[in-house]
Amino acid sequence: xxxxxxxxxxxxxxxxxxxxxxxxGALALTLLFxxxxxxxxxxxxxxxxxxxxxxxxKNASPSVVNISTIRTIRGPRQxxxxxxxxxxxxxxxxxxxxxxMPKEFKQQSLGTGFIIDQAGYILTNNHVxxxxxxxxxxxxxQKEFTATIVGRDPMTDLALIRIKTDxxxxxxxxxxSNLVEVGDxxxxxxxxxxxxxxxxAGIISAKYRQIGAGPYENFIQTDTPIxxxxxxxxxMNTAGEVIGINTAIFSESGGSVGIxxxxxxxxxxxxxxxxxxxxxxxxxxxxxIQAITPxxxxxxxxxxxxxxxxxxxxxxxxxxxxGIKRGDVILSFDGKDIRKSSDLPYIVAATPVGKIVTVxxxxxxxxxxxxxxxxxxxxxxxxxxxxxxxxxxxxxALEEVTPALARKYNLAETSGLVVVDIEDGSAAALAGxxxxxxxxxxxNDAVKTVAAFANKLRQYKKGDTLMLLxxxxxxxxxxxxxxx
Numbered sequence: 012x013x014x015x016x017x018x019x020x021x022x023x024x025x026x027x028x029x030x031x032x033x034x035x036g037a038l039a040l041t042l043l044f045x046x047x048x049x050x051x052x053x054x055x056x057x058x059x060x061x062x063x064x065x066x067x068x069k070n071a072s073p074s075v076v077n078i079s080t081i082r083t084i085r086g087p088r089q090x091x092x093x094x095x096x097x098x099x100x101x102x103x104x105x106x107x108x109x110x111x112m113p114k115e116f117k118q119q120s121l122g123t124g125f126i127i128d129q130a131g132y133i134l135t136n137n138h139v140x141x142x143x144x145x146x147x148x149x150x151x152x153q154k155e156f157t158a159t160i161v162g163r164d165p166m167t168d169l170a171l172i173r174i175k176t177d178x179x180x181x182x183x184x185x186x187x188s189n190l191v192e193v194g195d196x197x198x199x200x201x202x203x204x205x206x207x208x209x210x211x212a213g214i215i216s217a218k219y220r221q222i223g224a225g226p227y228e229n230f231i232q233t234d235t236p237i238x239x240x241x242x243x244x245x246x247m248n249t250a251g252e253v254i255g256i257n258t259a260i261f262s263e264s265g266g267s268v269g270i271x272x273x274x275x276x277x278x279x280x281x282x283x284x285x286x287x288x289x290x291x292x293x294x295x296x297x298x299x300i301q302a303i304t305p306x307x308x309x310x311x312x313x314x315x316x317x318x319x320x321x322x323x324x325x326x327x328x329x330x331x332x333x334g335i336k337r338g339d340v341i342l343s344f345d346g347k348d349i350r351k352s353s354d355l356p357y358i359v360a361a362t363p364v365g366k367i368v369t370v371x372x373x374x375x376x377x378x379x380x381x382x383x384x385x386x387x388x389x390x391x392x393x394x395x396x397x398x399x400x401x402x403x404x405x406x407x408a409l410e411e412v413t414p415a416l417a418r419k420y421n422l423a424e425t426s427g428l429v430v431v432d433i434e435d436g437s438a439a440a441l442a443g444x445x446x447x448x449x450x451x452x453x454x455n456d457a458v459k460t461v462a463a464f465a466n467k468l469r470q471y472k473k474g475d476t477l478m479l480l481x482x483x484x485x486x487x488x489x490x491x492x493x494x495x
Contacts, residue, residue: 123244135243186252297328406437
């Protein structure tokens with residue numbers, strides 16, 4: 012229909028040009044204007060509004076797979092999932108210590124993935140396949156395969172799995188996420204609530220989002236409806252290229268409210284060679300950094316807010332050995348400008364271990380260069396939900412403070428460990444801990460991460476008593492907790 016309208020429009024345009032000498036230029040221009048309005052209404056493509064996504068979906072659907080997993084859970088129950096049983100933040104919220112008499116039960120989870128080559132490699136989220144006993148992949152034609160994990164990266168929430176089949180597979184083309192713009196149309200295909208391949212569409216709402224989910228997050232925000240089960244599925248541009256991997260949603264109800272987040276595909280492409288090898292190795296600088304606010308800019312007498320402010324330096328780390336100090340502002344790393352603090356972790360992580368780089372920093376108004384040898388980042392445990400024989404069981408769920416948790420519990424703090432659940436009758440409950448409490452120290456040692464808390468607990472055994480420094484509604488209180 013649109014093609015016929017275009018042909019008629021062209022013919023009509025020639026007729027108007029011939030009539031110009033007869034009826035006059037003004038009337039001809041008027042007719043041309045009316046024709047352009049008619050074409051704009053009949054054929055919206057010039058405005059960037061797709062007439063249909065059906066061709067894209069037909070081409071892409073065979074490449075999108077449904078993933079179901081089974082894991083063995085120890086303990087009487089789980090910590091509650093803020094977004095439901097198939098929470099896309101599952102790995103970040105399952106930090107649960109069970110009761111004294113744990114039992115095993117099977118838990119099934121759902122997710123999505125997409126084929127990236129004919130050898131059967133599939134990209135998905137780490138939280139979809141982590142800590143699982145069995146992974147099943149179902150293709151669009153309903154054929155099912157058992158998948159194996161090739162490589163996982165908890166810090167970016169990426170995972171590479173593989174199925175083996177003699178049947179031809181259709182990989183999805185990977186696009187360039189650096190080229191996406193706010194307002195671009197995008198399409199998501201996934202397995203929401205286990206319904207199977209479901210298509211939704213929307214636009215790019217924002218870029219470079221940090222939501223407190225990990226150290227290397229750089230999310231694409233979209234209003235494309237994404238629900239539990241969509242995790243690991245592709246976010247595609249109108250050319251049918253993958254530009255993101257759907258990972259998380261912001262929702263208080265568990266359903267889509269138009270705020271979804273996808274990992275940029277360029278981040279996945281950078282890590283794919285290492286994921287294929289089964290392990291991701293990252294560079295480590297040994298600093299804790301923060302953004303430069305307008306207030307800090309004035310206090311430190313800086314010209315602008317560019318750079319990453321060093322708030323702490325790891326003793327004996329690469330930065331410490333090179334002479335970096337607290338209060339320095341890192342302006343560039345290995346020749347790459349640091350415009351905002353979130354730039355630095357990703358650039359450092361992508362630097363080969365052992366490479367000597369030049370770091371330019373500002374110290375009390377003076378620019379200084381440091382030669383730093385990058386070391387390997389040693390990964391900590393992913394979760395506090397470790398095996399019973401490794402860590403005492405306390406009966407509480409802990410989370411590192413995120414903006415969402417800070418809003419939920421009305422917290423002023425932006426870091427620390429917040430108690431999100433307490434099991435009735437557990438050691439934590441008997442100690443007087445409550446949801447919303449922030450644990451600052453264990454026996455006078457500061458704990459800022461879930462992994463640090465878990466490592467600290469490994470020093471204790473049954474019958475030992477811990478002293479916890481807790482921030483409760485802005486006031487600090489000391490509590491004792493006996494490991495039963």
